[in-house]
Amino acid sequence: MSINRRHFLTAAGAAALGVAAPALRAEAAWPNRNVRLLVPYTAGGSSDIIARLVSQPLAEALKQTVIVDNRPGANGNLGAAMVVQSDDKHTLLLCDLGALVISPSVYTKLNFDPNKDLRGVSMLAYSPHILAVHPSVPANTLPELVALSKKERLNFAVTAMGSAPHVAGVAVEQATGAKWEYVPYKGGSQAVTDTIGGQTQIIMNGMLATLPYVQSGKLKAIAVSKRSRMPQIPNVPTIAEQGVTDFESGTWQGVVAPLNMPADAVARLSKELARIMSLPDIKSKLNEQGAEVNIMAPEQLDPFLASERKRWAQVVEKGNIRLD
Template identity: 40%
Template sequence: MSLRLLKAAAAALALCSALAPALAQAQTFERPVRIVVPFAPGGTSDILARLISPKLSEAIGQPVVVENKPGAAGNIGADAVAKARPDGHTLLLMDIGSLAVAPSLFPDLTYDVQKDLAPVGMVMFGPYVMAVHPSVPAKNVAELVAYAKANPGKLAVANSGVGALNHITAVALARGLGIDWKNVPYKGGSAASRAVVSGESTVIINGATATLPFVTNKQLVGIAVTGDARLPALPDVETFKEAKLPLADAGTWQGLLTTGKTPPEMVARLNAELQKILAMPDIQQKIAEQGGSVRPGTPDDVKSWLATNIESWGGIVRAADIKTN
């Protein structure tokens, strides 16, 4: 080997040696990690965060704390993560459908969904369950639509907050079916579910993870589910497709994100740990028991999903002329 090649190899080796500590530091967790859930405790995002946090803590050697910051259809919590230090120690776990509708629905949004947040990975897909309070005289879609048309304005549909994806879904359904029902916002899917159980509201369209237990316990009556197939826990409840309802593929897409401009090495480390957690049989079983399915993938998968759905759901918001006020 020539002297020139030897010098070049030595320089390359020295560069790698110099970069190695920096790369390792970019992937190291130096203090406790927060998972911000921008909804109240008990909803789908909160359930998932509390499943994942102990596993992530074990993997990174630091405490992982779940912090609920509800309000403004998830935007208060999302904004807090967008403005955090970009080092991967502040995470956001939420239904990213709410992020997809936010740019069209909130003209004064205080953060840029695609620039100020860095996707880590998708966590799960959970179909929506449409259910009613037992006082509503309906056991299926046809009976619910007939009742709604005969009693315009009487049904009150609980949602996770103005601009949440289940709110947009309810508005789009009403337009598509020619019915008139009220939309009532709550601070998260758990609060919305409890409101329908108590009779304060009468209808809910919400993630199966948070809503399914109320249906199986007969506190609510299941009407229909989104997704490709009926839920094993609700074999007699028809799908949106079977009932020829619009938005048959709507549901809760739960994703994990961190602050924009977080070093790519840290995002890659977070994604790697997330994939390991989602591959654990006990995690998969718990998610399946709640009516969901694990959706592993890359940060770019979430980035592409957001780009596509910001456009498609934005079209629905504009067509329905949905306003936050």
């Protein structure tokens, strides 16, 4: 090869690198468009409430519009699949992570694997379940409700079959011998509405979305699913206090992203979300409604989800809960 030709190729290579460098920098400049915060449930539920609380401060931090997009269906799996299949690197999933880890045990057919196709970004909050009934139900304690369930049909509203509240209800059944009929909905808000209206008699739902109706007397609280009582309703005993030792369940709201989300974007998101959830105004609004800010970074979140997956898989197997 002649010296002149070698010089030409070297110059051409340098020019190509010079063109590629700005393109690489543009790719790294995340976010460079609107960010979509997909909530796979109907409006008014726990995940939706938190999504709308964080969307504006997150938009200010990222200097991009953050759009809350409700896509309910199939117990959140429809929206989760949309996030997995997205290739824009700007679509995130905010959901009940407990439901997400339960799905592989419940569903015989999923077109994605939440354990492998999504990466943790941040846990945001924990809201224990409230086990509540329509005020007309003649039971004020869990033992009384269990006894009543053996005498007459009680319809138990759940956000969806295979959801975290459903599986928690099954766990209570298994521990107490209760018998009730599950009525599935497309989200917690409609389940609450129908229980208030008397179409269903029992509900187990996240405290964040349910507490206002207990406080107003539209629902009667029987128990909370945390191991200690909640200060917002100190007279309501826990499920554990009423005979189901060490019982705990709830909704764990968090954010996950598809695997193609850049690592630096995940790190930035995790940091910003932790900061936003620690803002006094955000914490105050959540605490008033019975939710606790509970931050987990990706390195903490993934082991937690693995332990939850194992715990609830045992309940699913014992209860023979299987859905297509």
